[in-house]
Amino acid sequence: MxxxxxxxxxxxxxxxxxxxxxxxxxxxxxxxxxxxxxxxxxxxxxxxxxxxxxxxxxxxxxxxxxxxxxxxxxxxxxxxxxxxxxxxxxxxxxxxxxxxxxxxxxxxxxxxxxxxxxxxxxxxxxxxxxxxxxxxxxxxxxxxxxxxxxxxxxxxxxxxxxxxxxxxxxxxxxxxxxxxxxxxxxxxxxxxxxxxxxxxxxxxxxxxxxxxxxAGLDGKKMSKTRRNGIALQATEDQTAAMIRRAPTDSERRITYDPVARPAVANLLDLLAAASGADPRRLADEIGNGGAGRLKQLVTEAVNELLRPVRERRAGLADDVSYLDSVLDTGNTRARxxxxxxxxxxxxxxxxxxxxxxxxxxx
Missing domain, CATH: 3.40.50.620 (HUPs)
Structure with missing residues (x-):
């Protein structure tokens, strides 16, 4: 219901x-x-x-x-x-x-x-x-x-x-x-x-x-100020390290149960959002692979999703004059x-x- x-x-x-x-x-x-x-x-x-x-x-x-x-x-x-x-x-x-x-x-x-x-x-x-x-x-x-x-x-x-x-x-x-x-x-x-x-x-x-x-990797609301989300500007290694630190639980078999197993469900939700798959089906596929396999798949999916964004961003971040020109043009239009x-x-x-x-x- x-x-x-x-x-x-x-x-x-x-x-x-x-x-x-x-x-x-x-x-x-x-x-x-x-x-x-x-x-x-x-x-x-x-x-x-x-x-x-x-x-x-x-x-x-x-x-x-x-x-x-x-x-x-x-x-x-x-x-x-x-x-x-x-x-x-x-x-x-x-x-x-x-x-x-x-x-x-x-x-x-x-x-x-x-x-x-x-x-x-x-x-x-x-x-x-x-x-x-x-x-x-x-x-x-x-x-x-x-x-x-x-x-x-x-x-x-x-x-x-x-x-x-x-x-x-x-x-x-x-x-x-x-x-x-x-x-x-x-x-x-x-x-x-x-x-x-x-x-x-x-x-x-x-x-x-x-x-x-x-939710953020700590299970709380994902927030810029809490720094519990994976930043678009983070490297692939930084992404992997953050996901490794994410909490899970002591049960070996992976199941999707947001009420009884919120930490595991949180990672499955992230994996589902990054891969476009259903979190319950993902849980069944991982099965006895445990938290290690789950975190591996989340890391791969997130890095794959964000790789083109990060590559484009690397060519933009240090070009201050261009970023300011984008704002100048937009500010003029908004005014x-x-x-x-x-x-x-x-x-x-x-x-x-x-x-x-x-x-x-x-």
Missing amino acids: SNRTPSQQAALDRSAALEHQVRAAPRTFRVLTGDRPTGALHIGHYLGTLANRVRLQNLGVEVIVLIADYQVMTDQQAGRRLPATVRGVVADYLAAGIDPDRSTIFTHSAVPALNGLVLPFLSLVSDAELHRNPTVKAEAEATGRPPTGLMLTYPVHQAADILFCHANLVPVGLDQLPHLETTRLIARRFNERYAQHAPLFPEPDALLTATPML QLADATLARVHHLLGMTYANRQLRLVG
Whole structure:
């Protein structure tokens, strides 16, 4: 029996219908997606998001990829490493197959007009609605501290990220649906209040990823900051060493039982995701080969999957001028979109005098 809620099942059904529409008319969709640059991207990103972005790009969908550098202000350690981390993320994107001639890669901090949408959007949600957001609550529980103002308003910032470019499709996991629902709520309330006759913002739909969320090698949520995922930039030897250290259990025979044998199931899930096979069938094939054989197969599958990505990345990582040029081009494109959207918002809010003053000063 499925443990999905009715709303989650409805989202899955809607996503399946959207997938057919994307294949039939890809150019009618604009996707906004992105990452917080808190560390190196790992295999969970590649399987869960990067490969899907490349797929959508190659279908002909307009893909806009945000590097949310403002969001790392909640993590001082990540902020100190920001320039190298951002360039590393760009290299990961390009190595995975994101084509800067067909897709837009930009940094949050380089697009002031995007952030100019946050204040009007904040006026459309209540304090109680922000505190009820499951992701905000989970972040507070994980850190043991009350959320900062930035974290509390993160769903509103994310709404600005999505709506500044009028994205109508956002690839997410089931756990991210509440964030997207906040974006849909803000779009709907803005249109009802200020643009009843000609809605300005679309209510974006969720395109749910088909790849299950992979746990880290330690069994906890795979995270850049925990460093429990296999980085795209890791060498094959480093990958093998990480997998050798992954926990299993004392039973010799390999079986797939996520409840009773979570550590073994975790490795089987990774092997299945990297190889495209069913984890139960893989467990049957390994049988009495034990944890050693399982880890050997996981290592081979992961290294085989990531080998072309790593080879492309090796030629990109040290070319700082090229990585910066990719960002310059993407930032320019994002600024054009954001400036046009903010100007329309100002017009609807009756703030056209501000725009005239800006033109006079400029």
